[in-house]
Amino acid sequence: MNALTRSAAAYWNSSIGKKLVVAVTGLAMVLFLAGHLTGNLLIxxxxxxFDEYAEFLHTAGHGALIWVARFGLIVVLVLHVWATILLTRENRAARNKYEFNATIQASKSSRIMIWSGLTVLAFIVFHILHFTVRTNSHLAEIAKESPYEMVIAGFSGGFLQVLVVLFYVIAMTLLCSHISHGVASMFQTLGFRSKKSASLIKRVSLGYAVVIWAGFVSIPVAILLGFVN
Ligand code: HEM
Structure with a gap:
């Protein structure tokens, strides 16, 4: 093991090292969401x-860019979830050891984070099967002609699509609760939170989450209601 690997391992083993991994990977995903939303609003x-944008995504850098982005996102997501699980375990062990409950407030908020995080994880799997892998052969056929028509067909047409839209809305709501807590603690981990800036950070995190929520929710709802067709 060389010195660099040793110090990276020591950092990972420390709680602040893992918190930093959660913060930096969280920031990367928050930025991805802003980009993904901007592209999706082209609907x-x-x-x-919209179709031109989808074509660009799939052909940029001779088709390599999308794979680089996919690989980066997977790495970032795995690190985020892994570091979170380890931190939760450490916190639990410390609480049991000291039998001391000063962290009730913090653990309540992290419990919400775990459930909203797990729902978002389930959503991501569903969403990739829905629009990227396209397990529904009808959607897969439509996507060959036009990604725009695929999104429209994915959110309109029948009772099943109403359920899909409902799931998207619930998942987006939990995602945004996750982001609003997450962005605030990211500022704290990165050392930007002081007594003075705390309320500004809270408002910025909430504001960002609300914009992301409104943008993402508007798309399936507008399509289901027939405003976009
Ligand atoms: C209603 C809102 C959304 C719409 C309409 C939408 C639309 C799409 C579409 C059309 C694709 C397929 C891209 C392609 O392969 O051609 C896609 C992929 C993806 N979306 Fe979304 N998306 C939405 C929300 C989200 C959210 C909230 C997240 C993250 C939590 C997300 C994460 C992803 C990921 C990770 C991919 C896979 C990228 C890839 O490998 O191709 N999406 N989305």
């Missing part, structure tokens, strides 16, 4: 604009 600009 309101019409079929041509």
């Amino acid at each position: 309101y600009a019409g079929k041509e604009a």
Whole structure:
């Protein structure tokens, strides 16, 4: 083991090292969400604009860019979940050891984070099967012609799509609760939170989460209600 690997391992073994991993990977995913939302909002600009954007995503860098992004996202997601699990275990062990409950408030909020995080994880799996892998052969056929039409068909047409939209709305709501807590603790971990800036950070985190929520929820709902077709 060389010196660099040893110090990386020591950092990972420390609680602040893992917190930093959660914060930095969280930041990467928060930025991905802003980009993904901006691209998805092109659905309101019409079929041509959305399909052109999808074509660009799949062909940029001779098709390599999307795979680099996918690989990066998977690494970031695995590190985020893994470091969170280890931190939760450490916190639990410390609480049992000292039989001391000063962390009731913190553990309540982290319990919410675990459940919202798990729902988002389930959503990501469903979403990738829905629009990237396209396990529904009808959607897969439509996607060959137009990604725009695939998204429209994914959120409209029948009772099943109503359930899909409902699941998206619930998942987006939990995602945004997760982001609002997460962005605030990210600022804290990165050392930007002081008594003075605490309320500003809270408002910025909440504001960001609300914008992301409104943008993402608007798409399936607008399609289901027939405003985009
Ligand atoms: C209603 C909102 C959303 C819509 C309409 C939407 C739309 C899409 C579409 C059309 C794709 C397929 C891209 C392609 O392969 O051609 C996709 C992929 C993806 N989306 Fe979303 N998305 C939404 C929300 C989200 C959210 C909230 C997340 C994260 C929590 C997310 C994460 C992803 C990921 C990770 C992929 C896979 C990228 C890839 O490997 O191709 N999406 N989305």
